[in-house]
Every structure is written in structure tokens, then in C-alpha cells.
Amino acid sequence: MKHTISVLVENRFGAFNRVATMFSGRGFNVHSISIGETEDPEISRMTLVTSGDDQIIEQVVKQLNRLIDTIKVVDLTGQPRIERELALITVFYQKGTRPELTNICDIFRGNIVDINNKTLTLEITGPPDKIDAALNVLAQYGIKEIARSGTVALKRGEQAKIQPKISTTKEKEKV
């Protein structure tokens, strides 16, 4: 089962690497990682999507907690939460298909953010399954490139004070 885990880490050299190294070293699955600064510039929020049985997820959470640079670990799975992902999708178009693509983009409440004489680029935001659905429909037109941000998530309600900036998956390492 997929789990979305929110981790607050020290915003410093190597913190992201420690988490990534721990996942690969212990053989845990990672579907996506995204990381960005929080309202406190000394803290980053990392959102991890992982999968495994209960025993494995328990280990994932404990091993994350064990890292010295992690401040707080919350498994958001099963809790009221907001999950979002951003995807940039560049699709080929022909003369006749451009209106169809614009229409699909509207249905998914996306934006067309770039266009040239062969392709147009859609920006779609939403829960990961919505992005999967959009990709599914767009596939028939010929997808040139996709960039997905990975999931970011927050608990609903009063705990959700910290709003992370969206950043590109696996590249926001502070150096």
C-alpha cells in the first residue's frame, strides 16, 4: 500500500542525501520525494511517497526518526490531508487536434503554458491520480516530455500551518 509521509528536516547540507541514502541502503521503495523550504528557513519539508506492508512502513517511519537531521515524521496516510502534484506535459498537436487539447486541458483545470509549431505544454495540478488520468488521455496525441514534481502534502486543519513551496523532485538539495 502507498503511504505519504511528511518529514521535517534541518535545512542544511546533506540532510536530503541522508534520507535518500537511508532509503536505498535499506531497500525501501520510493515513488516520489519532493522537498522545499518551510515558513522557517532553517527547516525543510520533505514529502515522501513510499510503499510496503505495515511492518516495512513502521520501519520507514522509525528509520526516518532515527536520522539526527529529521525533526518530525508524520505518516499522513489515512488522515485528512491535501495532496497535490504538478506536472508539465509537452504534447504534439496537429492542425485539427489543437482545440481538443485545449478542451482536455480545461477539463483538468490546467493551463497551456507554452506552444510552438509542433507541441504545446500543459501545466496540470492535482492529486497524483488526476495527473495519471490526464496523461492517459493525452497519450493518444503523442507525449514528447513529462516533468512531475512528486507529491506534496499537508494535514488538513489546524496542523497545516506550514506551506511548502513546490520544487522539482530530487533536485532541491542545498549545497
Add this chain to the structure above:
Amino acid sequence: MKENKQKMSGADIFFECLRKEKVEYIFGYPGGAVLKLYEKLYDVDFLEHILTRHEQGATHAAEGYAKATGKVGVVLVTSGPGATNTVTGIADAYMDSIPIIVFTGQVPTKLIGNDAFQEADIMGITRPITKHNFLVRDVKELAETIRKAFFIASTGRPGPVLVDLPKDVINSVCEFEYPEKVEIRGYKPTFLGHQNQIKKAAEMLKKAKRPLLYVGGGVIMSGGTRELYLLAKENNLPVTMTLQGLGAFPGTDDLSLGMLGMHGTYWANQAVNSCDLLIALGARFDDRVTGKVETFSLKSYKIHVDVDPTAIDKNILVDLPIVGDVKHVLAELASEMDEHPDISDWWKQIEKWKKECPFELDANDGKLRTQFVIEKISEKTKGEAVIVSDVGQHQMWIAQHYKFVHPRSHLTSGGLGTMGFSVPASIGAAFGVKDRPIISISGDGGFQMNIQELITAVAHKLPIKFMVINNSFLGMVRQWQELFHAEKYSFTDLSKSNPDFRKVAEAFGLAAFSTDNPKEVESLLDEAFAINDRPVFIEFKVVKEDMVFPMVPAGASIGEMMTKRLNPKTMV
């Protein structure tokens, strides 16, 4: 009131910090990136620097010192190859939870990432094998970082910490202030066990019919051996120990079942299999202990006490976890025991197992055997020596036959299984422990892996007894080859390629002896223990083909022990 603080160089700050941490010894090796530190070290009088002959030796020596004393072992090496040579020792300390701090030189901050001379990304390399590591990028962070390093290494579940020191940081100056307290918001080890959980554990123990204490190295690290002794004695509980747990409870005591697991005693493993209450204390259900996890101790209610939450439910699901310091939990548990379990039938059963399958000591064929040598050393030292074993058959025979009576007496590489551990680790132990004999025991394979450190022992006139059990084979690998790999003794026969160990030892300046005669063992030991102004070497030439039994084959249940040599073709 504001103190007038003096400006100091990074190098001065470094040594001031070590002084504050009461460091007695640094095990190290100089080089380009740490020249400034070694310049200062020349005049430092409050600690002693021990020059090993290889950086791996320095890390193992620090481990030996830390394990024998409970203090933090300190290593200082240069950048690049100096740093990478420490990797095996760091990984070893990580697996066995040994508090050491490795200070590595680094190229100047401006050159980091430029493939500079003697540069290695030691931070990246050691991230998965350290409890934590630090790169000090500014001299202003130096004192606080060192304070944190000692705090992290020595608290909670101990472990190695690496501090990377760029050359320019060591050379620059700033005001020195050593923080009294450390505050790391992401690191708050649990110390006190949960009261209700402990109460529940006591209730379970009171009504248990077949209880068993399964004791790991954590009991020794927490200093809880006295508490363990009281709990076991007052309640008449059988105690079995892991490889790292040996010494936590006297091996000479009737309550001791010896070691459990792959090469544990038959009766200890049968007890694990049949108990109705298994209390794991500072142990981690390692695969060498559990055998096949699906069939591990199925009839028992399991209580697991450990300071590290990740150890709980990692390999074996337990019924009652107690996260906390084992010493404290043991004391609390003992105080809750207002009535004692009635387990006389359980002891009868254990005694029956003991008779069913005792150790086979000697074939009475006049040939020298490791088991015999270990028994003699155990008798001679009354179980009171510090035994530093290497890795392989002799290590298992020591675990089976040496009757440890004190904690911090059995130093061995358990988790990582590092051949070459014994010689340097015994040197570290010899600096930490002066009132008990230090005995390093290696096989002929492992002895050659850090043989260069013999000169370190000679240079400091350490009265270590270096013993080599020479069967002219990489014995444990040979054993597996015979049992499970079609008797293909691939690259394990050293009979034609071993050096003359006695001559080698003599050349290093040790008093050196060699024998293959069981009748000479006692007199040789007497002779060796009479020499205390320098290290002594003894080679025991033992039979080649002996195997360690009993044995749980890899992947089998611990109830299915192989108790004697089987025909490898038919396995009967």
C-alpha cells in the same frame, strides 16, 4: 558579566575541546591535511597520541578502547586515503554500536569538489555507516560540532560519528567557547522505559512457566549487568547471551545457558524454541541468532527492551516493546517482581537438553585442537581476561568455551564480521585496561590482515598476548565449503602460503612461541603470562579440518541444529 575571550586557531580549539571531553588517547596517523593539528599535538601533554601503522588499525584500536572502557574512542587521520582507510572500522563500529569519533582532515573548503590532491568525499562515503557525520565549514562551528559529536556518539544507541575538518578551518582563528549543553532538536533518545509497559512485563514474568532472558550487547553498554544479575538471581531465570552479550552475565553461573544462535549451545537454542516468555534485553534479533524467522520461538510471548526503536519489530514482531535504557528498565522490572515465577519443571527440561548434546571437547588423538586451547586459556585466566577475538572458527570456539565473568571482556567484531579486527582492537583495549590481561586471538587468515599493528604494540611495550590459532585454512569458509559447497576448497588452503609466524613476530620484536603439542599448552601459557614488559606471540598449530559444532545451517530453524560432522554427500 562578559568574559574576555581569547582568539584561538582551529587547531587549538580542537585540542581544547578534547581536553574538555577528557580524551586520554587519540589513535591516528598524520598527513598533509592535518599537519597543523599534528604541529599542535607535538606540545599537547594532556593526552597521548598512539601512532598506528594503518588508519584501519587506528579505528579498530579506538573501537577496542571504547568497548573495553565504555569511553569514546578517538581517531585522527588525514584526508583522502587516510579517511577512506577508516571506512571498515567505522562500518564495524556502526554495526556493533561502538562510540568512536573519527576526525578526518579535508582539503581546504575552496577546493572541495575539485578533485584536489588527497581529496575524497568522506561525508558521502560514510553517511550510511555513521550514526551521524559533520563537515565543519567554519571555524566558528568547530567547538559546538565537536561537543555534538561526543554527545551523539555516546548517548542513546552509541555509534560512530565522523567529523570532517577542512585544512583552512583548522588554520583560521576565532573566539573559543565550549558549549556547556547540547541541544539537537532532531535527537532526543528515550531513556526511561514506559512505566505501564514495565509493569505489564513484570506481570507476564510472574506467571511465566518457561521464561528466558535473551541478553545482547546493549546490557553491557548501558552498564546494566548488575541489574541483570539481580533480576536473574532473584527469580532463578535462565540467561542466554548473544555474541556481543557474553560477559553481561557470568558464564560460570548455573543460570547461564551460554550463547544462542548459529553456533550457540544446543540447550540455549532449544530453550529459545520452547520458552513461553522471551525477554530480549539490548539485543536485535540478528539473523545469526534467529535462524529462519518464520519458525523462531513460536510458542513465546515476546518482550523487547531496547534503546533504539528501530530495533523493535525489525526482524521479529514482538508482543510488548519497551523503548528505553536497558539498565534502568531492568532495575524497574526487578523492583516490580514481588512474587517469583515457579519454573522448576523448566529447569529440569533445560538440564535434560544439556545432557543430550554437550560440547565435544577432544578426540583424544593427541592432536592440538582450538577448543582445548581456549579451555586452557579460560582456566588459566579464570575467565577474567579481556579476550579480543578475530572472525571465524576460533571466534565461535571462544564464544563457546571461554567462560567470561566480567562485562567488557569479550571484544569481537560481531555485526560486520571484520577479519583483522583483533590485533589493533587489542592494542586499544590495552591502553584502556591495565589491570587485567589482554589476549588477542586470531586465525592465521585474519592475523595477516592487520599484522602491521604488532609494531604499535611493541613500540608501547604493551603486555598483550597475541595468539594465532593456525589451522592453515580460512577455517570457517572451509567449513561452509565442506558442508554446502561440494567440498571445493576454493582459495581457503593457506598451508603452502602462510609465513613463518613465529619468525615474523620475532622480527617485530615480540617474544615468540609456537607449538602443536597439547601437552605444551599450559607451560607455554605460563611462560607467556610471565612476560609483561613487551608483547608476546604464541602460535598454536591445530588440526586443519575441525569444524565448529553445533551449527544451525544458514536459513534453517534454530531447533534444527547440526550437532556433529555429517557426510557432506549425504548429510547424515
